[in-house]
Amino acid sequence: MMSTLNFTHDATRRSWVETANDPTGDFPLQNLPTGIFRTAAHPLPRPGVAIGDQVLDLAEVGSAGMLPTEVIEACRQPTLNALMALGPAAWSALRGRLSELLGADTCPDGPLRAMIADCLVPLREATLLLPARVGDYTDFYASIHHATNVGAMFRPDSPLLPNYKWVPVGYHGRASSLIVSGTPVRRPQGQSNPAGSPAPVFGPSQQLDYELELAAFVGPGNPLGTPIPLARAEESIFGVSLLNDWSARDLQSWEYQPLGPFLAKNFATTVSPWVVSLEALAPFRSAAFARPAGDPAPLPYLADATNTAQGGLDLTLEVLLLTPQMRARDVPAHLVSRGNFSSMYWTLAQLLTHHASNGCNLLPGDLLGSGTVSSPEKEARGCLLELTTRGREPLTLPGGESRAFLQDGDEVIFRGYTARPGFARIGLGECRGTILPAST
């Protein structure tokens, strides 16, 4: 199921929240991403919607009787799990109502607009929290460009393993160390086996890296033992955020065989606070990855015409780096890569359907990571491991600094957005994290 276009996508409509009409902003009337926030004045976490530079308090709007009946209780909860569980008809009803309440045309100056305006909080006064209580987090490996580049470094003889074009490869991550954007990241300690060392060593990671990924939050999900057919997969995707799968490459290369990532990955995973719905992204769908001649077709449970024609997402994803020296000199964060999610070998629907294909039950608020988003061009590689060829070709930054891997004090910033003539630009906001020194 793909969302169809309706009045909520109409780019000619403006919001009476003036900052939402900035054509370069992330949160116009056509976006309406949901998240969880609190303020000093109202410290209980509750759902909100980003509009321009404001957050609309959904708990308050619901209490005033202004939301569809079926979502009011879910909009009073301290996480979005209950809203995620309701499914696409309820999500769409909420989006439609919010679009009316925040639209300049549908909510003219008057008592109703004044009542809604009373439920707005400036974003700068809001503390944004994780959108959901994540029960399970799974990380995939859906970019064939990333898989090939990384495989070439770790296994030059067989960069891409034979299962890659058949199975959406993934592993079970760790939900306890998911953190919201802005939370500092402590450099992990761990075991590695440096070249030339007589024995493995334990200490702070010397090859700390980021991975640029898209996160998908699971909606209603499925009962144990009941798969989710591909045609219905998107009914169980509440929306997407940015995700940084921080990775300690020196730990990873020593520990990853035979069971895959473990302590190299589970010390922290950062998620951006705003969840953008697939309905908001409906105008920006793209064809699924065009498999070159010679690649196998996906097995039938992972293939249908709708997924092939529009299973992809035309989302631009950027990585910026800000070092302590740049910060001290007021140098702005430096763009180190820019890729596009439409280059992924597997679509979000295929990842979700594959995950549930054995009967594994997915629950509301579960999180799926896409895997590092790397597009074919060198400047579109989504981690330092690839960008610097495992540290051998360091990046040069403004001011002459160089980076093979992350240093203490470095801040990594992800941004995501999509734009197309005739439609309002939709942004995902930012996903940020600064590296703290290893604990002693």
Ligand code: CA
């Ligand atoms: Ca990853």
